[in-house]
Amino acid sequence: MKPTDIASPDYFHKVVDCQWACPAHTPVPEYIRLIAAGKFDEAYSINWVSNVFPGVLGRTCDRPCEPACRRGRVEEKNAEKPEPVAICRLKRVAADNKTNFERLLPSAPEKTNGKKIACIGAGPSSLTVARDLSLIGYEVVIFDQDKKSAGMIRSQIPRFRLPESVIDEEVGYIEGLGVEIKNGVRIDSLQALLEQDFDAVFVGAGAPRGRDIQIEGRAEAAKHIHIGIDWLSSVSFGHVSKISKRVVVLGGGNTAMDCCRTARRLGGKEVTVVVRSGFDEMKASPWEKEDAIHEGIPILNYRVPKRFLHDKGKLKGVEFEIVEVRYDEKGKRRLVPTEDAPEVIPCDEVLVAIGQENAFPWIESDCGVKFLDSGLPKLNPTTFQSTNKKVFFGGDAAFGPKNIIWAVAHGHEAAISIDRLCSGDSVSDRPSPDVNLISQKMGIHEWTYDNDISNDLRNKVPLVDQKIALKDIKVEVEVGFDFKLAMSEAQRCLNCDVQTVFTAPLCIECDACTDICPMDCITFTENGPEKAVRERLTAKSTNTTQDLYVSSALKTGRVMFKDEDVCLHCGLCAERCPTGAWDMRKFYLQTAKAGAACQNAK
Secondary structure, rough: OOOOOOOOOHHHHHHHHHHHOOOOOOHHHHHHHHHOOOOOOHHHHHHHHHOOHHHHHHHHHHHHHHOOOHHHHHHHOOOOOOOOOHHHHHHHHHHHHHHOOHHHHOOOOOOOOEEEEEEEOOOOOHHHHHHHHHOOOOEEEEEEEEOOOOOOHHOOOOOOOOOOHHHHHHHHHHOOOEEEEEEOOOOHHHHHHHHOOOEEEEEEOOOEOOOOOOEEOOOOOHHHEHHHHHHHHHHHOOOOOOOOOOOEEEEEOOHHHHHHHHHOOOOOOOOEEEEEHHHOOOOHHHHHHHHHOOOOOOOEOOOOEEEEEEEEEEEEEEEEEEEEEEEEOOEEEEEOOOOOEEEEEEEOOOEEEOEEOOOOOOOOOOOOOEEEEOOEOOOOOOOOOOOOOOEEEEEEEOOOOOOHHHHHHHHHHHHHHHHHOOOOOOOOOOOOOOOEEEEOOOOEEEEOOOOOOOOOOOOOHHHOOHHHOOOOOOOOOOOOOOHHHHHHOOOOOOOOEEEEEHHHHHHHOOOOOHHHHOOOOOOOOOOHHHHHHHHOOOOOOOOOOOOEEEEOOOOOOOEEEEEOOOOOOOOOHHHHHHOOEEEEEEEEEEOOOOOOOHHHOO
């Protein structure tokens, strides 16, 4: 195996599993340390630079960082259920406890650079593009058909999960940079927009069309059957304020969970979620399913809707076929009917939440934007540029429905592309991130960070009493961590960004580091092919997706191998090393944003 090139930004970035997994690559351990130090403004600022909506995401993020968290892999074996750090909810702690973040807010230049950008849709991807470009002198205009900005953040996430005041605040920070948002203005022609004086157009219009279901009785009972995302929007904007007593929700994603929980608060006494797949296969996040079940909403699996039962148009129920999973000789999964009799679930209204689709009727066929057979635009997946070089896409409009943090990540990359296009540079040349690797040594056994490993298990987020929560759709269910819980949870972070760095020429091969390592993740052995080396490690290496740290050959010919997968970053190896061959160095990576660095990309 070749020695590890720790100068490559990706190497240690990948070791910081949470940051690597976050689409926007937020420096998670750094802001958690700031929270532990009570520096909430600074913690919020780090989030704001990376993910733009810390208060929103601290309540609603799909949390791709948490399954990647090292804590969930290395926690004590006797823990009933090893769980990651509550990264998402700590983000909310910074948002809820900041006091003077405005002093850290950058200002847009007094004079624009003469370039003008149009954004279609005021959702998270467009707002991210607008934030990044306005800070470097662009004039940005956002067009949105709704009367209030934020797209699906405002229209599809219920107020009991996300208070409107949080949305208003974080959209307000972007408007405060001079971004012009034209609400209530619908774009009906991309060609007409391209003929105006815009240097580029960004499409962040989302996936606004909910999928319907066409089975027997759909047309006759249409008055009582609603498309989930449209119904949630009607609730958010005050057009719908009640629902019938008996409700069936079709679908197993997060939208279905929002529908059923909303229905409970609007008068639904018997709300049932019905899914064609198994419980573990549902697309909804595990915590979303848990929240629904906690509120007394049953989830029925392996049921396929066959027809809506009605009496002269008045809905009476839904008939389902009971199915099971079978695999054919090629291992292909299929749902096949069982011999069980069809099941009828009585109901007065149905909410259909079986997926979303993109709709671009306003993009003319002759304006240079080509589409795939799926209905999605043909894009460069790195630059987000369409086949019309002036038109870029992001968020759900680019690759179909995902989530807020992915939309933000798209927005950052599209802003870089737009900046390079307007600067006359190659859009395909991408700027490198800013990276630092700095020793944390203060003394022989002292570090600038707290390297004690907390044995606390994950803290549960306090909830409002259910009797109160179910009476008012605007009562936020989660209270959030108080100061004591926040500090306890922050201490669970393993500081994965503080790296163990090995300097081979200083090593005298005393093996003291291997003796003291609590995870047995350091091994001195002969070199060889990776598979053979992994079999010789002191502790069995099970995760081959995480790299081994490989040193150059030592005086005896042996090589130091460290399994990055289970290292606690506790610093004991560096404390024990008599020669300083081991050091603890903080790795900080901030992804590139649109600006001067982009124009100097190589």
